[in-house]
Amino acid sequence: MKKHTCPCCKKNKTSKFLVSKKFPYFTTPIKDISKKKIKKKNYLKYFDDLKYSFCKICDHVFLIKSPNFKIIDELYKKFYSYPSAMSGDFLPTRDDAFLNFLKKYLGKNKKKDCSFFEIGCYDGYILYQLKKQGFKNVAGCDPSVGARIAIRHGLNVKNEFFNVSKIKNKYDFIIARHLVEHLDNPLQFLKSLENIINENTKIIIEVPNGEFYLKKGLVEVFSHQHIHLFNKFSMQSLVKDTNFGIEKIKQEGANIYFILSKKKEINKIKKIPLVKRFLKKYHHNLKKIKLILKFYKDKQIIFYGAGGFCCAAIHLYKIDKKIIHRILDSDKNKINKEFLHIDKKIQRNNINLNSDNLAIITSYYTDDILKLIKKKNISKNIMLIHPEIKLKRLK
Numbered sequence: 298m299k300k301h302t303c304p305c306c307k308k309n310k311t312s313k314f315l316v317s318k319k320f321p322y323f324t325t326p327i328k329d330i331s332k333k334k335i336k337k338k339n340y341l342k343y344f345d346d347l348k349y350s351f352c353k354i355c356d357h358v359f360l361i362k363s364p365n366f367k368i369i370d371e372l373y374k375k376f377y378s379y380p381s382a383m384s385g386d387f388l389p390t391r392d393d394a395f396l397n398f399l400k401k402y403l404g405k406n407k408k409k410d411c412s413f414f415e416i417g418c419y420d421g422y423i424l425y426q427l428k429k430q431g432f433k434n435v436a437g438c439d440p441s442v443g444a445r446i447a448i449r450h451g452l453n454v455k456n457e458f459f460n461v462s463k464i465k466n467k468y469d470f471i472i473a474r475h476l477v478e479h480l481d482n483p484l485q486f487l488k489s490l491e492n493i494i495n496e497n498t499k500i501i502i503e504v505p506n507g508e509f510y511l512k513k514g515l516v517e518v519f520s521h522q523h524i525h526l527f528n529k530f531s532m533q534s535l536v537k538d539t540n541f542g543i544e545k546i547k548q549e550g551a552n553i554y555f556i557l558s559k560k561k562e563i564n565k566i567k568k569i570p571l572v573k574r575f576l577k578k579y580h581h582n583l584k585k586i587k588l589i590l591k592f593y594k595d596k597q598i599i600f601y602g603a604g605g606f607c608c609a610a611i612h613l614y615k616i617d618k619k620i621i622h623r624i625l626d627s628d629k630n631k632i633n634k635e636f637l638h639i640d641k642k643i644q645r646n647n648i649n650l651n652s653d654n655l656a657i658i659t660s661y662y663t664d665d666i667l668k669l670i671k672k673k674n675i676s677k678n679i680m681l682i683h684p685e686i687k688l689k690r691l692k
């Protein structure tokens with residue numbers, strides 16, 4: 298069913314935002330054998346047109362057509378692979394920024410007996426750190442294999458999808474990071490939390506920051522998994538229809554935190570035009586990328602970062618996948634796997650390369666990868682996409 302009503306403010310003034318034909322559902326590299334199996338049957342069902350609309354009233358960006366959740370669930374259960382901070386796979390910059398925010402919010406005098414529940418806690422890194430800070434009553438759930446890592450570290454985590462009726466306790470803090478943008482019906486989700494909260498519960502939400510992406514004309518955030526791109530104003534419109542109010546907002550670069558509580562509301566958020574600015578900036582970015590690639594057309598082109606960002610870069614920044622010489626990644630779980638639609642094995646970063654090539658960083662962790670590329674002498678010419686399209690030339 299196509300949606301022409303804004304899921305946040307419920308107005309019918311929506312318009313076309315972004316379209317990409319046959320965008321892959323699987324943006325995670327998979328094993329050879331799984332790829333062969335999928336290619337034998339029903340290969341095409343793993344691709345679908347990605348169609349976003351935006352609301353002219355609140356600048357909320359959302360998928361017009363709900364994705365095929367059967368395929369998305371299959372992806373999360375079978376193939377979802379994200380490096381684990383608990384296993385020491387990477388430096389959890391985004392998670393640490395959240396913990397910093399939370400620590401400041403809780404202050405010094407927070408009672409250690411207050412309770413936390415994290416929905417979609419993956420490997421339990423946040424819960425583990427809270428426990429380390431002295432909070433004893435922490436719990437969570439996650440449908441992916443990440444939950445098993447959390448359980449191995451002694452955390453009270455269930456390896457399952459969030460189901461409010463299964464939770465018997467009430468919690469002082471509910472944490473939902475990078476979850477709400479994946480939901481078909483975020484309003485229903487927020488309302489359902491009523492069953493597991495008390496009068497003073499705070500609901501802490503982290504989502505990609507619409508204002509950040511739209512102002513900069515960046516599109517790496519879009520995929521079938523991301524049904525919504527919220528901004529402050531559209532989140533306020535959504536929350537209006539619940540018993541909650543927005544108590545606090547903090548923008549942290551590409552992400553934004555909201556703290557919701559009962560009947561509290563910060564001053565009314567003013568709307569700023571975002572989509573208009575996006576369209577101008579996005580076309581400028583497309584041109585810039587085209588120009589850089591034209592200049593390096595005789596060089597080998599290496600992609601660094603084999604995740605959803607890489608797929609979005611190819612499809613939404615319109616980079617021809619034929620130019621890919623190699624795809625590298627630091628995550629050991631991705632090595633030797635392949636994207637469903639790109640026949641290149643993901644390789645480690647320590648392979649021998651002639652550094653006279655162009656490396657494109659296709660990851661949110663651009664700074665960390667940039668350092669690595671310099672250190673390992675992987676390339677002298679580097680194109681950054683996030684948080685700005687830029688060419689860097691090293692000596």
Ligand SMILES: [Zn+2]
Pocket residue numbers: 303304305306307308352353354355356357531534
């Ligand atoms: Zn709206």
